[in-house]
Amino acid sequence: MADDPFAFATIRELGTQLRAKSTSSVALTKYFLDRLEKFGRQYNAVVRITSELALEQASQADLDLSRGKDRGPLHGIPFGVKDLLATKGIPTSWGAPPLKDQLIDEDATVIVRLREAGAVLCAKLSMVELAGGFGYKQADSSLTGPGLNAWDKTCWAGGSSSGPGSAVGAGLVPFAIGSETWGSIMTPAGYNGIAGLRPTYGRVSRHGAMALSWTMDKIGPMCRTADDCGLVLNAIAGPDPLDPTSLPSPWKYAGVKTSPATKDRRFKFATLDVELEKLAPEVRSNYEKSLEVLRQIGTLTPIKLPDLPYGVVAGTIISCEMGAAFGDFMTSGEVWELAAPEDRWGGFSNLLIPARDYINALRIRGKIQREIDAALQDFDAVVTPTLNTEAGPVSQKFVEWSRGFVSNDLSGAANAIGLPGITVPNGFGGRGLPTGLEFTGRVFGENVILAAATAYQHLTEWHKKFPKVN
Amino acid sequence: MTGRMRRREFARQLTAGAGGLAAALSVSQGLSAETPPAPKLPEEPSGKEEPAAPPPEVLLLTYLVRTYPSDKYDEVAIQGIFRDIRGDLARGKLLSEFPLKNSDEPAFVFSPYRGTDGTPVEG
Numbered sequence: 166m167a168d169d170p171f172a173f174a175t176i177r178e179l180g181t182q183l184r185a186k187s188t189s190s191v192a193l194t195k196y197f198l199d200r201l202e203k204f205g206r207q208y209n210a211v212v213r214i215t216s217e218l219a220l221e222q223a224s225q226a227d228l229d230l231s232r233g234k235d236r237g238p239l240h241g242i243p244f245g246v247k248d249l250l251a252t253k254g255i256p257t258s259w260g261a262p263p264l265k266d267q268l269i270d271e272d273a274t275v276i277v278r279l280r281e282a283g284a285v286l287c288a289k290l291s292m293v294e295l296a297g298g299f300g301y302k303q304a305d306s307s308l309t310g311p312g313l314n315a316w317d318k319t320c321w322a323g324g325s326s327s328g329p330g331s332a333v334g335a336g337l338v339p340f341a342i343g344s345e346t347w348g349s350i351m352t353p354a355g356y357n358g359i360a361g362l363r364p365t366y367g368r369v370s371r372h373g374a375m376a377l378s379w380t381m382d383k384i385g386p387m388c389r390t391a392d393d394c395g396l397v398l399n400a401i402a403g404p405d406p407l408d409p410t411s412l413p414s415p416w417k418y419a420g421v422k423t424s425p426a427t428k429d430r431r432f433k434f435a436t437l438d439v440e441l442e443k444l445a446p447e448v449r450s451n452y453e454k455s456l457e458v459l460r461q462i463g464t465l466t467p468i469k470l471p472d473l474p475y476g477v478v479a480g481t482i483i484s485c486e487m488g489a490a491f492g493d494f495m496t497s498g499e500v501w502e503l504a505a506p507e508d509r510w511g512g513f514s515n516l517l518i519p520a521r522d523y524i525n526a527l528r529i530r531g532k533i534q535r536e537i538d539a540a541l542q543d544f545d546a547v548v549t550p551t552l553n554t555e556a557g558p559v560s561q562k563f564v565e566w567s568r569g570f571v572s573n574d575l576s577g578a579a580n581a582i583g584l585p586g587i588t589v590p591n592g593f594g595g596r597g598l599p600t601g602l603e604f605t606g607r608v609f610g611e612n613v614i615l616a617a618a619t620a621y622q623h624l625t626e627w628h629k630k631f632p633k634v635n
Numbered sequence: 636m637t638g639r640m641r642r643r644e645f646a647r648q649l650t651a652g653a654g655g656l657a658a659a660l661s662v663s664q665g666l667s668a669e670t671p672p673a674p675k676l677p678e679e680p681s682g683k684e685e686p687a688a689p690p691p692e693v694l695l696l697t698y699l700v701r702t703y704p705s706d707k708y709d710e711v712a713i714q715g716i717f718r719d720i721r722g723d724l725a726r727g728k729l730l731s732e733f734p735l736k737n738s739d740e741p742a743f744v745f746s747p748y749r750g751t752d753g754t755p756v757e758g
Contacts, residue, residue, distance in 0.1 A: 510712035514719035522727040527741035
């Protein structure tokens with residue numbers, strides 16, 4: 166924990182203080198509301214602070230605890246959500262100027278589950294407009310302006326879950342909920358030096374979340390540590406009759422009682438033939454050092470992914486589904502009010518893609534599912550650098566600094582077929598911003614990748630380094 | 636957009652039909668992989684030459700701006716959409732070239748639905 170008693174504490178640490186009565190949920194909530202007020206807009210991380218609701222929920226959490234009703238690890242813990250999750254009575258903007266006052270008359274399932282777990286909703290957090298589905302090419306693509314990095318406000322926070330990334334990174338909330346269709350949790354988590362978990366597709370109900378791609382959208386936690394991600398996923402995962410694609414089986418975090426015992430566990434890691442020349446030198450060096458750490462807890466085996474058109478399939482599926490989901494938004498003219506100029510026209514061509522292309526993409530997706538699963542069946546996780554560089558300047562277009570964001574095909578493949586993944590910080594780049602290490606697992610493999618990432622964090626200190634926030 | 640044709644005029648021509656198609660057709664001359672050249676004003680038809688068949692991307696662009704007309708289509712938007720259409724066509728080509736058998740089913744989930752209204756299910 167940092168000098169500050171709360172700002173960078175983990176969920177477990179805050180929970181320990183709550184149960185020891187050294188603090189209360191109301192005190193914690195006031196503390197984080199104050200940080201959100203003071204710093205949230207400095208990072209363009211906040212759409213709306215929900216003070217009244219938060220204090221009401223915190224009072225209830227304290228009352229429940231005093232009566233012996235403990236709802237579990239998230240009881241009394243403040244959090245924020247990407248503003249793509251519906252909250253009854255509170256506008257849900259999807260990050261888009263023309264929708265800034267949109268009211269959706271129900272709570273998303275994730276919001277309901279976090280409330281039932283005793284967590285305290287403090288803020289709706291910023292995001293790239295419409296989850297980035299319109300092809301934004303620079304950081305200034307949101308209702309709230311460019312998301313700014315927790316470590317350097319001249320640099321990007323990543324997207325599309327920008328607010329969750331920088332708010333958790335800067336200690337404005339202990340955890341947040343993000344979403345990923347293709348890279349939208351991994352990127353901001355990686356750039357802000359936090360842990361971000363992309364669950365298996367269907368693990369978390371999408372009910373009440375903005376749909377960009379019905380068959381690729383995933384909702385997941387963004388936290389200080391991998392262990393915290395497990396605790397949050399434990400609260401939000403599970404079947405939901407309101408989401409027909411939610412997985413039918415319940416899910417439980419193996420480390421829910423205590424952080425998973427990793428001392429004696431040996432992991433089988435696969436590494437990919439990543440395009441090392443695409444990596445910034447520090448990213449490459451940090452990755453190689455991370456592999457040395459992983460050798461202490463497992464084996465490393467280089468593999469090649471099957472030669473399949475991952476990016477083409479993922480891209481076609483997203484384009485076609487967003488073309489349907491946002492067809493009216495485009496043809497009604499609302500699209501021309503979006504923040505980023507390129508987003509205003511970036512979706513139109515999707516209105517023209519033949520059904521045959523979409524269905525062929527889904528047919529090839531089936532092959533990808535089988536072949537990737539076979540390739541990964543002997544491994545606990547594939548480890549890769551999360552991103553090719555540290556975050557770049559908000560003043561520049563992505564193409565000027567990002568080196569294509571990722572150096573391998575796994576990101577497209579994993580998102581096309583719904584594989585779980587987690588990123589954790591593994592060092593710093595040349596300008597002092599965080600870099601990340603990603604563990605990608607087999608379908609349903611959240612507990613394994615959480616254990617592996619937690620074991621890595623037991624051996625490293627990167628998650629205990631925090632930015633100066635003032 | 637060059638000074639020879641203002642952006643709204645270009646969009647108007649595309650939206651208007653034949654003249655627009657001809658203008659768009661000129662876009663397809665010398666297409667590069669990354670940046671399409673700025674569209675040129677159509678030549679006055681001489682009446683002597685058969686017009687070349689417009690390429691699919693031009694037809695699609697014309698279809699798009701005629702079906703969804705807007706005065707917001709400027710040079711950047713038109714060129715961006717045109718690039719996107721070409722990208723989508725290239726992606727479609729890759730997908731259609733991928734070897735698939737008749738039995739390769741799409742990986743989407745669908746299950747029959749029947750509401751729980753208490754009616755006994757026959758058969």
